[in-house]
Amino acid sequence: MIGRCHDFRFCVFHGRHRGGGGFDEDEDAYLVPSDWEDDDDDEDWNAGGTSGRRARDLQKNLTASRGAKGAAASSSGKGKTASKQQQKQQQRAGAANTDDDDDDDEDGNDSMLMNLKDCRDMQLKPQHTDRPIWVLPDGHIYLEASSPYYHQAYDFLVAIAEPVSRPEFVHEYKLTPYSLYAAVAVSIDTDSIVKVLNRLSKTPVPDSVETFIRACTVSYGKAKLVLKHNKHYIESPFPEVLRELLKNPTVSQARLGEEEEEEVAPPPKTGGTNKTAAAGGAAASGAGSAATAAAAAAGGARGGGGGARGGAAGDGFTLTDAPQEMDVNLEYKELAREGDGDDADPDVMMGTQPGGALKNVAFRVKNSEVEHVKKAANDMEYPLMEEYDFRNDTLNPPLKIDLKANTRIRAYQEKSLSKMFGNGRARSGIIVLPCGAGKTLTGVTAASTIKKSCLVLCTSGVSVLQWKYQFQLWTDIAEKDISCFTSDIKEAINEEAGVLITTYSMISFAGQRSEIAKKIIDTITKREWGFMLLDEVHVVPARMFRKVLSVCNAHCKLGLTATLVREDDLISDLNFLIGPKLYEANWMDLTQSGYLANVQCVEAWCPMTAEFYSEYLKPGVTARQKQLLYIMNPNKFRTCEYLVRTHMERNDKVIIFGDNVFSLKKFATILQIPFIYGATPESERSRILGTFRVNPLVNCIGLSKVGDTSIDIPEANVIIQISSHFGSRRQEAQRLGRILRPKSNVDGGFNAFFYTLVSTDTSEMYYSSKRQQYLVDQGYTFKVVTDLANASDRSQSKLPDRKSELRVLQETLMAKTDQEEKDEKKMLDRDMDDIGEGSARGTVMRRKGNLGALSGADGSRYMEYDSRPPPKKHPLFKSRYVKM
DNA sequence: CATTGTGCAA
DNA sequence: CACCTTGCACAATG
Numbered sequence: 024m025i026g027r028c029h030d031f032r033f034c035v036f037h038g039r040h041r042g043g044g045g046f047d048e049d050e051d052a053y054l055v056p057s058d059w060e061d062d063d064d065d066e067d068w069n070a071g072g073t074s075g076r077r078a079r080d081l082q083k084n085l086t087a088s089r090g091a092k093g094a095a096a097s098s099s100g101k102g103k104t105a106s107k108q109q110q111k112q113q114q115r116a117g118a119a120n121t122d123d124d125d126d127d128d129e130d131g132n133d134s135m136l137m138n139l140k141d142c143r144d145m146q147l148k149p150q151h152t153d154r155p156i157w158v159l160p161d162g163h164i165y166l167e168a169s170s171p172y173y174h175q176a177y178d179f180l181v182a183i184a185e186p187v188s189r190p191e192f193v194h195e196y197k198l199t200p201y202s203l204y205a206a207v208a209v210s211i212d213t214d215s216i217v218k219v220l221n222r223l224s225k226t227p228v229p230d231s232v233e234t235f236i237r238a239c240t241v242s243y244g245k246a247k248l249v250l251k252h253n254k255h256y257i258e259s260p261f262p263e264v265l266r267e268l269l270k271n272p273t274v275s276q277a278r279l280g281e282e283e284e285e286e287v288a289p290p291p292k293t294g295g296t297n298k299t300a301a302a303g304g305a306a307a308s309g310a311g312s313a314a315t316a317a318a319a320a321a322g323g324a325r326g327g328g329g330g331a332r333g334g335a336a337g338d339g340f341t342l343t344d345a346p347q348e349m350d351v352n353l354e355y356k357e358l359a360r361e362g363d364g365d366d367a368d369p370d371v372m373m374g375t376q377p378g379g380a381l382k383n384v385a386f387r388v389k390n391s392e393v394e395h396v397k398k399a400a401n402d403m404e405y406p407l408m409e410e411y412d413f414r415n416d417t418l419n420p421p422l423k424i425d426l427k428a429n430t431r432i433r434a435y436q437e438k439s440l441s442k443m444f445g446n447g448r449a450r451s452g453i454i455v456l457p458c459g460a461g462k463t464l465t466g467v468t469a470a471s472t473i474k475k476s477c478l479v480l481c482t483s484g485v486s487v488l489q490w491k492y493q494f495q496l497w498t499d500i501a502e503k504d505i506s507c508f509t510s511d512i513k514e515a516i517n518e519e520a521g522v523l524i525t526t527y528s529m530i531s532f533a534g535q536r537s538e539i540a541k542k543i544i545d546t547i548t549k550r551e552w553g554f555m556l557l558d559e560v561h562v563v564p565a566r567m568f569r570k571v572l573s574v575c576n577a578h579c580k581l582g583l584t585a586t587l588v589r590e591d592d593l594i595s596d597l598n599f600l601i602g603p604k605l606y607e608a609n610w611m612d613l614t615q616s617g618y619l620a621n622v623q624c625v626e627a628w629c630p631m632t633a634e635f636y637s638e639y640l641k642p643g644v645t646a647r648q649k650q651l652l653y654i655m656n657p658n659k660f661r662t663c664e665y666l667v668r669t670h671m672e673r674n675d676k677v678i679i680f681g682d683n684v685f686s687l688k689k690f691a692t693i694l695q696i697p698f699i700y701g702a703t704p705e706s707e708r709s710r711i712l713g714t715f716r717v718n719p720l721v722n723c724i725g726l727s728k729v730g731d732t733s734i735d736i737p738e739a740n741v742i743i744q745i746s747s748h749f750g751s752r753r754q755e756a757q758r759l760g761r762i763l764r765p766k767s768n769v770d771g772g773f774n775a776f777f778y779t780l781v782s783t784d785t786s787e788m789y790y791s792s793k794r795q796q797y798l799v800d801q802g803y804t805f806k807v808v809t810d811l812a813n814a815s816d817r818s819q820s821k822l823p824d825r826k827s828e829l830r831v832l833q834e835t836l837m838a839k840t841d842q843e844e845k846d847e848k849k850m851l852d853r854d855m856d857d858i859g860e861g862s863a864r865g866t867v868m869r870r871k872g873n874l875g876a877l878s879g880a881d882g883s884r885y886m887e888y889d890s891r892p893p894p895k896k897h898p899l900f901k902s903r904y905v906k907m
Numbered sequence: 908c909a910t911t912g913t914g915c916a917a
Numbered sequence: 918c919a920c921c922t923t924g925c926a927c928a929a930t931g
Contacts, residue, residue, distance in 0.1 A: 482916095483925070510927045528915075528926050535928065565916060590917075646920055684923070701924045728917090728923065748917070749920060786920085 151225035156180070158220060160229040162198040163187070176223050181607060182206050182442075183216055188800045189609060198232065201595075203239040204406050205452070205603030209445050213240040239404070248397065248407040249385070252418070253551045253576050254281075255393050257400075257407065258385035264405060265384055273399040277392030285389050391573050397599040409451040409602060411553065411578035413473045419553055419578075422520040424471045424500045435613065436465045439606035440472070443581065449473055451602035453560055453582040457610050457801075458760025460618060462583045463493045466556045469581055470522065471498050475553020478575055479524040482559045483733050484509045490524045490558070508547075513539050516546055523547065527562065530571040552577035559732075560584045561753065563600060564593035572600055586756040588797055590749075611802035619763045620740065623773035624798065626791060627666075628783045628809045629658040634825075634832055639785060648836070653782035654686040654746040655835045657828045658812040661820050662780055663690065663743055665811055667723055668819070670741045670776070676715070677723040677741040680758055682748045684727055685838045689831070690745055691725040693821045698725030699734075712736065731757045737764045740775040747779075750793030755779075759798060779805075 148154065155170030164184055166176055169192065177194075180186075183206040184196035206216060216236055221228045246259040246268060257274075259265050269275045279285070388396050400407045432440075439454045449469070456462045470477045481487050487507050494500055500522060506514035508525040516523055525547075529540075536544065552575060560582025562568050572580075582601045588594060613619045631639065631653065638644065639652045653659075663679065670677050681687030684700050691698035697711045708729075714721045716738055726734065731754055740762050748754050759777050766774040781791045795805055817823050822831065 526926070532914095532927065534913075537928070540927090562916075567915065647922085650920085682923080729925090731917095731924095733925090748922085751917070753917080789918095790920090 145226040145229075147225055148227065154223055154225045156220075156223045157226065158224045158228045158232055160231045162232055162235060164196040164198065164220075166194040166196065168192050168194055172223070177609075179219055179223065182209060182211060183220075185604075186607060186609075186800070189611065189802050190799065190804070191611075191802060198235065198239075200239045200404065201598050201603055203236060204243050204598075205605065207240045207243040208408065208450055208452070208603055209442050209605070213237055216240070242405050244408050246400065246405050246407055248393070248409050250551060250576055250578050253390075253549070255388050255390055255576075256385040257388055257396070258383050260383050262384050265386060268400060268403065268405060269386075271399045271403055273392075273395050274388070277388040277396045279387045279389050281387055285391060390576060394569070394573055394600060398596075401599045406599075409579065410446075411449040411451075411473070412447075413449055413475055413553060413578070414447065416475065416553070416578070419475050419551055420520045422474050422476060422500075422504060422522070422553075424474055424498050424504070424522070426468060426471050426498055430464075430468075430497045432464060432468055433461060433618065435608050435618075436461055436468070439465060439608070440469060442605040443469060444472060449554070449579040449581075450605070451580040452605035453584065453587065453597060453601055453603070454605055455584055455587050455607040457608060457613060457619060457763060458585045458757065459763045459765075460585075460608060460613055462558075462585070463490060464497055466490075466558070466581065466583055467494055467497045470494075470554055470556060471500075473554045473579065475578070476520040476550060477522045477554040477556060478547065478552045478577060479522065479556040480527050480530065480558060480571060481524065482527060482562055484511070484526060485733050486558060487512075487524045487526060494522060494524075508543055513543060516543065520553075527568045527571055530574055531567045533567070548574055548576075550576075553579065555580045557582040557601065558584075560597065560601060561587055561589055561594065564589065564591075564596045569596070569600060585760055586753045586797060588752050588756075590751060590753075609802070617765055620766050620775040621773050622759060622762060622775040622777050622803070624759075624777045624779075624795075624803050624805045626779045626781055626795075626805045626807050627662050627811050628781055628807060629656055629662050629812050630783050631656050631785065632658060632828060634829060636784070638832065638836070649786070650683070650746075651685065651835050651838055653785040653787050654681075654683055655689065655831055656782045657822050657831060659745065659780045659782055660690065660693070660822050660831075661817070662811040663745055664694065664820055664822075665814060666741075666743055666778055667694065667696075671722055674719075675722065675741045675776075676736075676739045677743060678730065678736065678739045678761060679723065679725045679743045679745060680728075680730060680747075681725060681745045682728050682754070683746045686746050687725050687727050689834070694723070694725075696723045696725055697721070698727075699729055700727035701729055703729075708734075728754070730761065736761060740766055742777050744777075744779045747790065747794060750790045752794055752797035755794040756797045756801075759803075 153170070153172065155167050155172045155176040157165040159165075164180060166173065166180055170176065180194075180196045183202060184198050185202045187195040187197050189195070203216070207213070213236060217228065217233050220232075220236075242264075245261055245264045246257055249256050249258050257265065257268060269278070397407055435456070439456065443450055443452065443454070449472070454462075454465060456465065466479070470479075479487075479490050481490060487509050491505060491507055494505055495502075504517050504521040506516050506521060506523055508514065508516075508523060508529060510529070530544070530547070555575060555577035557563055557580060561584045563572070563582065580601050582597065587597075587604065587607070610619065614621050635652050635656050639649055644652075667677055667679070679687070679690060679694075679696070679698075681690060687698055687700060697714075699708050699711055703711075711724060712734070715724050715736070728748065730736075742758055742762055744758065762775040762777065779791055779794075781787050795803075799805070822828060
């Protein structure tokens with residue numbers, strides 16, 4: 024039996040005993056008062072008439088109904104109910120600068136305003152004041168956070184809808200096909216969704232929404248992607264579904280006969296590398312060869328374009344029956360049983376199926392095409408389920424790993440894992456937890472539940488070490504069973520089963536590999552991984568990093584991240600690359616529970632000084648120079664200075680973040696504080712961090728974007744941002760995450776501070792509001808202060824007068840990029856070579872050149888350069904050069 | 908083993 | 918409405 028401390032796994036087992044239903048996902052979990060009348064007359068929805076394809080059109084209609092922006096927004100001024108006014112106010116409060124500009128409610132933010140128009144004629148139901156949510160015809164849902172039934176409704180809504188924005192009083196959610204897939208994936212059936220939604224809603228659920236829900240959920244779970252002997256199969260008890268999928272060219276082209284080799288065949292190195300031959304090895308190989316034989320026949324048939332195998336696979340399509348031998352796995356029986364018991368759904372797909380005897384049919388797809396197939400299937404609204412029945416997997420050797428007896432996991436971690444293991448199997452997906460909320464422990468717990476070979480992917484070498492450390496901290500895994508693989512650590516993998524921790528770039532690296540690396544990569548790609556853990560999963564959609572998913576084969580994938588956002592549009596790719604978002608913690612809930620520090624966010628407005636602003640406005644000033652000017656704005660510096668001084672007096676630990684290295688250096692130098700950036704060697708870094716941690720006299724350090732990731736400073740409780748990477752919401756959230764570690768002085772008030780210094784009337788204002796969006800959606804509010812620069816006493820400042828300001832301005836205008844400096848150096852070296860003798864490389868010549876360059880005769884310098892063949896074709900340099 | 912170069916991500 | 922620098926990982930070099 025399981026130790027009573029492992030509540031989570033306790034739950035998993037019980038979940039299974041209860042017949043595969045999610046253990047806290049059934050309708051009963053969303054209890055509402057029984058005297059609420061159920062006014063949903065489950066009208067019979069005719070599945071036959073509506074195929075899943077309709078969902079997309081419905082979605083279009085839904086969005087179209089949102090209508091023209093401006094008119095709706097202005098006409099919505101007198102929303103009918105008090106709570107809608109409240110919503111609006113709240114929404115506006117979320118945006119930092121609402122006073123003068125009404126137009127800056129952008130993107131998703133305006134939906135609430137528009138929707139007010141749409142629901143004028145909605146009828147309120149009895150007990151509507153008790154019911155916590157509004158369901159609008161466009162699929163948006165609003166939840167009153169003050170409702171006594173908030174928690175029930177919250178649990179339900181996060182399961183079926185995407186959180187859009189969760190400020191203090193009213194939360195906005197949105198129904199999307201993906202969110203509904205995820206809901207069905209965690210075992211909430213369609214009728215329950217509609218029923219509970221209706222019960223919670225103040226107004227009857229609009230027909231459009233119900234239709235949308237049904238259309239989205241009807242085809243979910245009909246087809247499945249499974250991994251067998253390192254080959255991928257699309258499998259379904261419904262031949263019709265497979266036929267449908269095969270109509271898609273992407274899918275049909277990805278199809279592969281059982282015995283066919285993929286073109287990208289690995290080097291012929293078959294000599295016993297496949298180590299699946301464990302305890303059940305004999306049985307496995309027997310089944311394997313039988314399967315191959317059976318499929319070979321099928322493949323032949325397909326080649327001939329002729330006879331269908333199996334009665335169900337007619338219609339000109341030749342389906343490869345799943346060989347009987349493959350059905351030995353319980354997984355299949357359970358699938359069949361589920362389909363059998365699926366009472367509420369007399370599915371059109373099953374029309375020809377003999378009720379009790381569901382047999383799975385399957386066809387193989389190329390491993391290299393899995394990504395595209397999944398995307399295509401998603402687009403067709405037959406999202407492929409990926410579930411791993413790890414308890415009944417006898418093919419892959421088990422891994423000896425258990426949580427230590429004293430390991431405890433928190434309620435929300437357990438909850439997130441319950442979404443993953445809800446029906447006793449492991450489903451692929453993404454868990455979103457804020458920084459410092461224990462993502463690693465969540466991942467480790469998942470790995471020790473599955474107990475199969477586990478591949479962990481991280482973004483950097485240091486986090487590889489951290490993961491290994493955490494595995495050893497929380498579990499009893501043997502030293503021989505866990506290994507790291509980075510450019511400088513190459514540990515041997517356990518042949519049987521083990522945990523391997525590596526980086527994305529290690530796997531996706533395209534260039535020449537060292538011999539030892541080649542060997543390890545080979546074993547990684549050959550192995551059938553039980554579990555793949557993707558740390559910082561928001562990086563995975565990147566062109567190179569997503570390759571890891573086609574290179575490594577895993578039964579189940581779990582992505583972890585704190586910030587599921589990107590500034591490009593690739594984030595939604597994760598839906599088919601990994602799976603649905605299984606759980607997203609609410610930052611404010613965790614703050615209230617004391618798991619996170621209570622952060623006061625402040626945006627400090629710093630007016631530009633006259634000289635800096637006139638430079639800023641000059642025509643022909645490059646974007647980079649403009650950026651430098653608003654960062655180096657003396658009022659910003661003095662604001663920073665003032666904040667540092669103030670927090671020093673409180674004995675706080677302050678981090679100054681600067682994305683731009685030049686300005687960071689300048690600030691740090693003038694303030695006389697240590698700073699770390701990319702070029703700071705490791706020894707120096709740990710020395711500075713060490714003193715910052717322990718020395719009460721060193722309470723302030725500067726960090727470049729090295730601090731955004733991979734530097735952990737639990738002691739810090741104040742952040743001052745002096746410069747940032749444009750509108751990166753991820754950076755903003757990640758920086759805030761640095762001070763989220765709960766602080767000891769919890770007295771209900773703010774115990775951490777997050778300042779962003781913004782030069783007014785510059786593009787920095789725009790970026791700043793963009794950056795804050797993610798945090799605003801998590802419920803943070805930004806307080807705007809305007810007078811800090813003047814509040815500071817000039818005489819105490821290191822930049823007290825106009826003369827010193829002008830000096831800074833001068834330096835700012837002369838600031839060179841690293842690239843420019845390198846080029847200068849190169850050019851100098853070249854000049855030296857031209858002059859001839861190496862001995863002339865003396866100080867005199869070098870100095871002269873340097874001074875000349877610094878004096879700013881840029882144009883001529885580059886012109887001269889032009890007459891020579893370009894020494895290097897760095898694209899960045901090229902464009903700059905062309906400009907001049 | 909410290910540095911350098913390349914390529915990538917954001 | 919895009920902005921383009923900075924940091925990192927990896928392998929190869931002297």
